Amino acid sequence: MEFFWEYFFGGLTRGSIYALIALGYTMVYGIIELINFAHGEIYMIGAFTGLIVAGVLGVLGFPGLAILAIALVAAVIWAGAYGYTVEKIAYRPLRNAPRLSPLISAIGMSIFLQNYVLLAQTSDFLPFPRLIPNFGFMEPYSMVMGSSDFVIVAVSALVMVGLTLFIKYTRLGKAMRATAQNRKMAQLVGVNVDRVISATFIIGSTLAAIGGVLIASHIGQINFFIGFIAGIKAFSAAVLGGIGSIPGAVLGGLILGWTESFATGYISSDYEDVFAFALLVIILIFRPSGLLGKPPTQKV
Numbered sequence: 001m002e003f004f005w006e007y008f009f010g011g012l013t014r015g016s017i018y019a020l021i022a023l024g025y026t027m028v029y030g031i032i033e034l035i036n037f038a039h040g041e042i043y044m045i046g047a048f049t050g051l052i053v054a055g056v057l058g059v060l061g062f063p064g065l066a067i068l069a070i071a072l073v074a075a076v077i078w079a080g081a082y083g084y085t086v087e088k089i090a091y092r093p094l095r096n097a098p099r100l101s102p103l104i105s106a107i108g109m110s111i112f113l114q115n116y117v118l119l120a121q122t123s124d125f126l127p128f129p130r131l132i133p134n135f136g137f138m139e140p141y142s143m144v145m146g147s148s149d150f151v152i153v154a155v156s157a158l159v160m161v162g163l164t165l166f167i168k169y170t171r172l173g174k175a176m177r178a179t180a181q182n183r184k185m186a187q188l189v190g191v192n193v194d195r196v197i198s199a200t201f202i203i204g205s206t207l208a209a210i211g212g213v214l215i216a217s218h219i220g221q222i223n224f225f226i227g228f229i230a231g232i233k234a235f236s237a238a239v240l241g242g243i244g245s246i247p248g249a250v251l252g253g254l255i256l257g258w259t260e261s262f263a264t265g266y267i268s269s270d271y272e273d274v275f276a277f278a279l280l281v282i283i284l285i286f287r288p289s290g291l292l293g294k295p296p297t298q299k300v
Contacts (some may be wrong), residue, residue, distance in 0.1 A: 007265040015257025016156035021234030022249035024204025030244040037106040040231015046079040046209025048214040050243035068131040075209040075269035083205025242293020
């Protein structure tokens, strides 16, 4: 039990980031039943946007908290624009095509964005400034949780609560739920489905960008490939929780984060991914639709 709470809060931090990214996957799938494989690259672009903005503001002498706030806002806006553009170019023209076509388009867009950032930046890891100030915890809390862990968990929780309220109570949120239930019926009652789908991509991209800036500041380095790894983990979290389910994405992210943290701490960091994906396989054997997912309806 000596290091239990340290691993617990470490897993909570990882899981919060996975959940933020997984929400983008699950929202898009819930609306149009498409796996947006370029979503991890949007997360990566959000992190690079934060790096560029933080670098410029740091040279101009802005204080740390102001840099963090402006970097988050810039990353959210830029990633949202990318999310909208990706949907418009790569997915909307294929909306009525066979299901394999948008899947291939998603993989192609993912590879394109990776190489685009590789050419614009570099393949090396770039140092990311620590934007979250170290305000320190009293003993014994400082032994198990740092200030950046606390900020990541707090911001992620606020964003998830805000998203839940947005979907439940706003006009756009209700339109998103109607579109997810039945796209044609939603159109018949006056919902602009194209606008709802674009908004879904934008919201999912902004969540990924917040996660990208926060985790880059926590780890201290980024490169063009971080989106692929994080995207695979977050997609697994969404499937684990039940893709299409927003509470499921959060639950799946947290379970995946804790599994990795405890496996790394008690066994070996070499088996971090092995245990995470083994857990995914075991759960899907007994719950093919995920922990909170609903089995597909069989039409007669």
